[in-house]
Amino acid sequence: xxxxxxxxxxxxxxxxxxxxxxxxxxxxxxxxxxxxxxxxxxxxxxxxxxxxxxxxxxxxxxxxxxxxxxxxxxxxxxxxxxxxxxxxxxxxxxxxxxxxxxxxxxxxxxxxxxxxxxxxxxxxxxxxxxxxxxxxxxxxxxxxxxxxxxxxxxxxxxxxxxxxxxxxxxxxxxxxxxxxxxxxxxxxxxxxxxxxxxxxxxxxxxxxxxxxxxxxxxxxxxxxxxxxxxxxxxxxxxxxxxxxxxxxxxxxxxxxxxxxxxxxxxxxxxxxxxxxxxxxxxxxxxxxxxxxxxxxxxxxxxxxxxxxxxxxxxxxxxxxxxxxxxxxxxxxxxxxxxxxxxxxxxxxxxxxxxxxxxxxxxxxxxxxxxxxxxxxxxxxxxxxxxxxxxxxxxxxxxxxxxxxxxxxxxxxxxxxxxxxxxxxxxxxxxxxxxxxxxxxxxxxxxxxxxxxxxxxxxxxxxxxxxxxxxxxxxxxxxxxxxxxxxxxxxxxxxxxxxxxxxxxxxxxxxxxxxxxxxxxxxxxxxxxxxxxxxxxxxxxxxxxxxxxxxxxxxxxxxxxxxxxxxxxxxxxxxxxxxxxxxxxxxxxxxxxxxxxxxxxxxxxxxxxxxxxxxxxxxxxxxxxxxxxxxxxxxxxxxxxxxxxxx
Amino acid sequence: xxxxxxxxxxxxxxxxxxxxxxxxxxxxxxxxxxxxxxxxxxxxxxxxxxxxxxxxxxxxxxxxxxxxxxxxxxxxxxxxxxxxxxxxxxxxxxxxxxxxxxxxxxxxxxxxxxxxxxxxxxxxxxxxxx
Numbered sequence: 001x002x003x004x005x006x007x008x009x010x011x012x013x014x015x016x017x018x019x020x021x022x023x024x025x026x027x028x029x030x031x032x033x034x035x036x037x038x039x040x041x042x043x044x045x046x047x048x049x050x051x052x053x054x055x056x057x058x059x060x061x062x063x064x065x066x067x068x069x070x071x072x073x074x075x076x077x078x079x080x081x082x083x084x085x086x087x088x089x090x091x092x093x094x095x096x097x098x099x100x101x102x103x104x105x106x107x108x109x110x111x112x113x114x115x116x117x118x119x120x121x122x123x124x125x126x127x128x129x130x131x132x133x134x135x136x137x138x139x140x141x142x143x144x145x146x147x148x149x150x151x152x153x154x155x156x157x158x159x160x161x162x163x164x165x166x167x168x169x170x171x172x173x174x175x176x177x178x179x180x181x182x183x184x185x186x187x188x189x190x191x192x193x194x195x196x197x198x199x200x201x202x203x204x205x206x207x208x209x210x211x212x213x214x215x216x217x218x219x220x221x222x223x224x225x226x227x228x229x230x231x232x233x234x235x236x237x238x239x240x241x242x243x244x245x246x247x248x249x250x251x252x253x254x255x256x257x258x259x260x261x262x263x264x265x266x267x268x269x270x271x272x273x274x275x276x277x278x279x280x281x282x283x284x285x286x287x288x289x290x291x292x293x294x295x296x297x298x299x300x301x302x303x304x305x306x307x308x309x310x311x312x313x314x315x316x317x318x319x320x321x322x323x324x325x326x327x328x329x330x331x332x333x334x335x336x337x338x339x340x341x342x343x344x345x346x347x348x349x350x351x352x353x354x355x356x357x358x359x360x361x362x363x364x365x366x367x368x369x370x371x372x373x374x375x376x377x378x379x380x381x382x383x384x385x386x387x388x389x390x391x392x393x394x395x396x397x398x399x400x401x402x403x404x405x406x407x408x409x410x411x412x413x414x415x416x417x418x419x420x421x422x423x424x425x426x427x428x429x430x431x432x433x434x435x436x437x438x439x440x441x442x443x444x445x446x447x448x449x450x451x452x453x454x455x456x457x458x459x460x461x462x463x464x465x466x467x468x469x470x471x472x473x474x475x476x477x478x479x480x481x482x483x484x485x486x487x488x489x490x491x492x493x494x495x496x497x498x499x500x501x502x503x504x505x506x507x508x509x510x511x512x513x514x515x516x517x518x519x520x521x522x523x524x525x526x527x528x529x530x531x532x533x534x535x536x537x538x539x540x541x542x543x544x545x546x547x548x549x550x551x552x553x554x555x556x557x558x559x560x561x562x563x564x565x566x567x568x569x570x571x572x573x574x575x576x577x578x579x580x581x582x583x584x585x586x587x588x589x590x591x592x593x594x595x596x597x598x599x600x601x602x603x604x605x606x607x608x609x610x611x612x613x614x615x616x617x618x619x620x621x622x623x624x625x626x627x628x629x630x631x632x633x634x635x636x637x638x639x640x641x642x643x644x645x646x
Numbered sequence: 647x648x649x650x651x652x653x654x655x656x657x658x659x660x661x662x663x664x665x666x667x668x669x670x671x672x673x674x675x676x677x678x679x680x681x682x683x684x685x686x687x688x689x690x691x692x693x694x695x696x697x698x699x700x701x702x703x704x705x706x707x708x709x710x711x712x713x714x715x716x717x718x719x720x721x722x723x724x725x726x727x728x729x730x731x732x733x734x735x736x737x738x739x740x741x742x743x744x745x746x747x748x749x750x751x752x753x754x755x756x757x758x759x760x761x762x763x764x765x766x767x768x769x770x771x772x773x774x775x776x
Contacts, residue, residue: 113709113727120705120734127698130742131691135749247722254723284725285717286709293710300706304699324754327746334742338735629671635684636757638669638764 038363038372039189039395043388047189050389050396054226055203058400061218065211072433075212075440076143076415077318080641082217084325088332091316093220094408095122095307095337096227098180098368098401099467104341105374106367108348110262110357111289112282115348118290119341121300123334125307130330133308135323136486136634142641143318144412145311146420148482152626153493156425161500163420165477166311168504170413170447171454172470173310174406178455179463181402187364188372188395194456200399201452204407208414208444212437213319216407223404226397228336231343234371234394237378238350253349254280258356263288265357283352295595299468302599306471309478312412323637350374372398410451414444465516465596469507472599476606477503484610486634489627494617495610502613503606510598515591520581522590523574530571537564674764683756690748694741701737705730 039047069075082090100122107115141148146162178197185196207215242249253259260279264271266288271279282288290296307313317326351360351370354377363369375394379387418439423431431439481499484491511517541561548554583589595601633639674680709716709727716727 113731116728117705117709117731120731121702123735123738124698124702127695127738127741131695131745247724250723250728281717281719281723281725284723284728286713286727290706290709293706296706296710297703300703304702324750327749331742331746334739338739342732342735628675629669631684632671632674632680635680635687636674636760638674638761 038187038369038376039388039391040382043385043392044189046385046389047392047395050392051399054222054396054400058203058207058215058219058222058403061222062207062211062215065214065218069210069212069214070434070437072143072419072436072440074214075437076315076419078213078217080319080321082319082329084320084328085332086217086221087316087320087325087329088336089224090217090220090319091313091329091333092336092340093222093224093227093404094312094316095333096224096340096401097177097405097467098184098398099176100341101227101401102184102368102371102398103366105344105348105351106360106364106370107289108344109351109355109360109370110367111266112259112263112349112352113284113286114289116345117286119344121303122307123338123341125303125305126330126334126337128304128308129313130327130334132483132486133314134317134326134330135637137314137482138317138320138323138326139634139637139640140486140630141314141318143315143419144415145314145478145482146416146424148314149485149496150424152485152491152623152630153496153620154622155429157493158496159420159424161496162478162481163416163425165473165500165504166416166420167413167447169309169311169470169474169478170409170416171450172466172473174409174413174451175454175458176463176466176470177402177406177409178451179458179461181399181406182455182459183364184368184398184402185395187369188398189392193459197455198452200403200406201448201455203403204410204451205445205448207403207407208411208448209441212440213315213411216404216411217319219400219404219407223397223400224336226400228340230375230394230397231340231347234350234375234378235343235346238354238374239346249346250284250349253353254283256280256353258358259283259352262352262357292594292596294600295597298595298597298600300599301603302468302472302475302597304475305479305603306473306475306599309474309482310471311416311474311478312408314478314482315408315412315415318641321642322640347371347374354378406451410444410447413447414440417443417447465511468597469511472507472511472597472602473504475599476507476602477501480603480606480610484607484614486630488614489624490614491610492614492617492620492623494620495612495614498613498616499606499610502609503602506602506605507598510593510595510602512586513588513592514596514598515594516596517584517586517588517591519584519588519590520578521583523578527571527574527578530567531575534564534568534571538568669764674760677760679756679760679763683753683760686756687753691745694745698738698741702734705734 068079071079073079100119104115104119104122107118109115137148140151144159144162145166146159149158149162178200181200182193182197185191185200186193191199207219211218239249242252254277257276260276260283263279263282264274267274267279267282274282316329320326320329348370351374355370355373357367360367360370360373363373372391372394375390376382376387379390381387418436422439422443423429423436477500480503481496484495484499538561541557541564544557545554545561548557593601708730716725716730718726720726720729
């Protein structure tokens, strides 16, 4: 392989970059940084080795890919040469973000049944993708969401709206990933938050800028395979002692005192009068986490209709050669994603049994450490080399997960910027492929820089609801537009514009006036309640300490006393923090709606937007003239974009 | 990822979204075979879609309003709720399987037949044969 053969001048920079990152991670200084996380300091080198191996592998793939990526079709759609099986794994890689990989196992470990129920919607979402989106989009689309909407509507307007929506959805999703990833890496291996955000950003940019869709696809596949392998290993080790029997395993879970204590803690006063067996069994019943059914249905709607409108998922269907392979890829994706969530049932309950909710929540309140800590336990515990190797492996997979998901999002927004806005709107479709690929690379760098900056600025913010918001916006704006332009003859440019604006504004607006925001007056009132109740509570607890005769009971009472003191201090701090604020970000004293998830209202509003927008719009000649062509093409695949060699 | 083979290399690049393709879309749209394909496909798709959405929303509704039934133990500690949630996965996979079998056995051949009779579409045929 001669260096002179490189298709890209930038590749040498890529190689230099890869070796710099690898060197930085393997250096002694880096080893010292791996301190203070879940991996004990003296086992830090293990984490370094596993991380370096995974990053090295993805960098090698990027290096190979970069030589092929010279055309727009290669950069945006991997030459349409990805097979259905490969694309299925890549979709799973794009979709199983750290939130689902670590978050759902964590929810199960802390709240039992509700965590598992929560995971169902993430799979059912793919039914919508399979039945109404994947094949038609492959048949009429080219590279982006904008291409689909531009087919029969005014191309410039449609592309502009689609690109803006793509960027909004991706930035919400991206922010949650960057912030969540930074926190996660810090918890796992103790790297500074800012450093991990920058490392994630730089790695992801290397994949996207040099390797385009080819490298991004491979990074997704590698990550998904590692993720599934790690989960299967964990499940086998957790489940085997119970002879792979579900009742025997769950019997051990419900019989565990740690699980029973967690249920008693969650139920509070409602737990009085329940015996240990009842408390344990309650862990497998609904209602410990999800309290508001309407909110849950609202979230379910955003998942089931939003996944099909996520630009980075839509984009994956342009990488396969035809509609049949698009169908095959959803089938594989459903098998992998669904199988993965079934595995989390064992992983989450295993973590509750072996690690315990208190220890898991001690590292991270959201439960994200359940899977990694279970891995450490399986390998022999915090003091064993094997245990820490397992932990390091799971941590590295989590890291690869964040980088891979972010890469998919950045590629989707960069494509929207270069293909839809720059080429479609600004240059009026007149750009050479070389110019367009360059524009896509520059766009990717811009989006990547923005992602890093947002990641650092949003440090410490609660961004968990942003993933839900990304799904809600996609479900309320992208999905109604795509669905109606594909299946409704009267749909036209006016409908696309109205649907996009109404759906996006409704979803974001409803969140801005929802209980997700911080309301200073309510915070102050809650803090005041704690402060008012504190003297009496402390007195009772003090009396309990004095009365306790056994050492164990005394210690327990002292702990409760210390906790009450800490609560009081936190309440006082909150009082001070919100002292000179009266209203939330948008000037409200209390939430206007009770729902945390906007989907229930915003999705119908998005559909109404498209319908009324279309009916009120002047007669759109192009929209009706192109209808038959679109209709025949989306159903038959005649004239669809073919895989073309270089 | 496979390299495009020779056959694909020679594939014709089709223009996207232009009416200049020389194909009479109106005629295909009016073709009774296309009408039949479309009628069958639409009915099948939206039926499956409705079933899956209803099944899915039964889960949170059941969990919220019938917690007692969900808590009934059936198989050791395994209760109705857990089996119901697991069945959601099976239902989703079943729907996907049923759709894809129907699409490969019925809809793809119907579309292919249509394409053949429209003729002169060269590279599009293999799109459906794969």
